[in-house]
Amino acid sequence: MHLDHTTARGGAELALVRLLRAGGDWLPAVLVPAVDEADAFAALPPTVLRRTAGVAQGPGGSAGSPLRLAVLAARLVVQAVATRLNPLVRTCDVVAANSTRAAAYAAVALLGSRTPLVVHLRDMVDEESLGGFGHRVMTRLVLPRADGVIANSHTTLSTARPFLRDDAITAVIPSAAGLTRAAARPPRTGPLRIGMLARIDPWKGQAELLEAFAVACRHGDAELEFAGGAPFEHEDFAARLAARAAELGIADRVRLLGHVDDVPEALARWDVGVQYSTRAEPLGQNVLQYLAAGLVTVVADEGGPREWVTDGENGRRVAPRDPRALAEVLRELVEDAAARERLASAAPGTPGLLDDAAVARAHAEIYREIATRRRMPVKA
Template sequence: MSRTDGDSPEPDRLLTPADGDPVDGSAMTVLHVSHTAQPGGAELALVRLLSQQRRHWLARLCAPDNGTAFDRLAAHGVELERNLPALPTGGTRGGSLLLAARYLRALQAGAGVLGRSRLFQDADLVHANTAAAAICAAFADRGGAKPLVVHLRDLVTTDSLGRFGFRAFTRIALGRADGVVANSRTTLASAEQWLRPGLPRMVIQSPVGIDRRVTAPRPDAAVRRIGMVGRLQRWKGQHVFLRAFALAFRGTDVRARIAGAPLFAETAYENEIRRLVAELGIADQVDLLGHVDDVPGFLDSVDILVHASTRPEPLGQTVIQGLARALPIVATEGGGPGEWIRPGVNGLLVPPNDPEALGQALLRLADSTELRAGLAAGAAATPGIRTDEECRAHHAGFFRAVWQARRDAGWKEAG
């Protein structure tokens, strides 16, 4: 849904009920649950959330020991347990009943580990970082002893969660939730029919690594580098970007820079990308950089940023990052990016999975310094983008509101 009416986005809205302040933020203990330690978008957002959170709440984390995403959190005072079972890849999406059964057993095993955890027993509130983590947490606490906040980071659809994951999440996790955080209005809307009336819910932008914004952009006179950031995954559309780039810039001195690596046994797509680069005749113009830790530095190295997802994106972290760095952006229509991009004001929108349209938009930007400068200025002026610290404060307020609502409900029942 494109925003063409001139209204500012509303990334942070508490829908129900009003904020509470039950405990001093530094005294509240929140257990965060992650179903993986692979450095995907949800996991990196959680790392940013917890890296400097001590002034807001006491953070604990339970996760598997199958990746490096959370390695640096101990240095930020976060106590970790890395003993949750890793989930089998493809367990929610495949048509195999055997694989789905293995996935369910792994979730139930994880729930047993989580329920016995000292960190779980000591927590004032549990925050499930993903849909799979929410299913695990719901299994672990069927009696509802701990307030549970479920984080919606993916659209609640079968395309996003898979057939089995969708059914388990909507029937088990959302029914158990005491509060829901969504990363965009689009994501929240996809879950509304499964949320009970009066359930606390809030749209909060995920922290995307912003500590300051570029307020005075100075676009170069010529386009030399066009960039894309994101996990190497087919629906993220790196292949669409490369086809568009080849149509627009093959044989020129313009370079395509792609930051991102495959996760969860997705190396086949990386190999496909490398073959495609050769087939398109642009191998000497493409930089495949792999995972990049310094995203702001990467963004500052390119003249145009591309978002090319082939289906609606729940948030589109890279779009917010690009706006914060005052870059001209071309993004695909639909989902979270459409809540931030106002076409012709702070970016351009093109249909998904359309290399020709994307290539034409890139040529249009490359041919007009005036258009790039105008979009960069519009990006710099985009309202509502939160720094990571502001995101932490919003999460803290919501956690306290959910805690308060549960406490008030308990008092009413006791009375």
């Protein structure tokens, strides 16, 4: 049983869809409090996606006024009760929480139960990522209850280890990101194109990339594209990006594409892919997608992306939160076609890049090990 608190098109939700469509060696069901208008799980069979009673969990982090936190806590408790009463949860071999908020109500729901809980860690276990309330729930309730943790990077797992039981099973498995290793990319014609694949969100670094592009590519015909929707009430930020591009005099070379369903097609349009989040990314699925697609991959030099990009070998690392440093690297890449070709050629050979089927097999091994460890016979 996979639990998620939302069906909005976030990274965790899209990763779960890819994982289940890859056909893992288990019988899946996905339980959500409510189905949103933009349903990331629409591609799953209706027999897989189920809606439980309870309350919609809504977007946003665990920060704000005491009243807001009280409401959030109440919603989690109500959802925990509804989850505990669901017959599918009571009869499954393993409950896998796909998001941080789902992990919170799953831990409450399974108190006193022998059903194993697997927590998918897609965020750093720190207050900056989770908020104060979320961090307390994760470190005092969720991780001590978890029978297993699947982290998307070694960096992510290291932030959780101090709060896990000694017998908790842990694994580092990259999120399913729809990877297909590129063959030799045919030469692109037209202007150099730089892109960022990420939801439109202030902390994902679109504003910083826009400023760096304006400096590095003020002259010439290079283009910048942002591919990603604006969930979680960030439509105003998308509008500000467009307005800022106009102020900088580059609006004719900057495009906001919105959510893209065909990621490989979008990446095939680009020469350079950038990840430049303003706080350390636990993984950065876009980094894996850039590398597998054979793009010149530029990442902030911190967090999970450091585990994938070696500066000057299969991509470039840039000092985080420093648009001037990013601009300098972009300028170097714009001016050095030979360096671009060398880095792009090396990217698909990055060790550890897994297609979705391999990710699913790795998950199946962990689910079975955890179910067995809890001495619960796996149901046929």
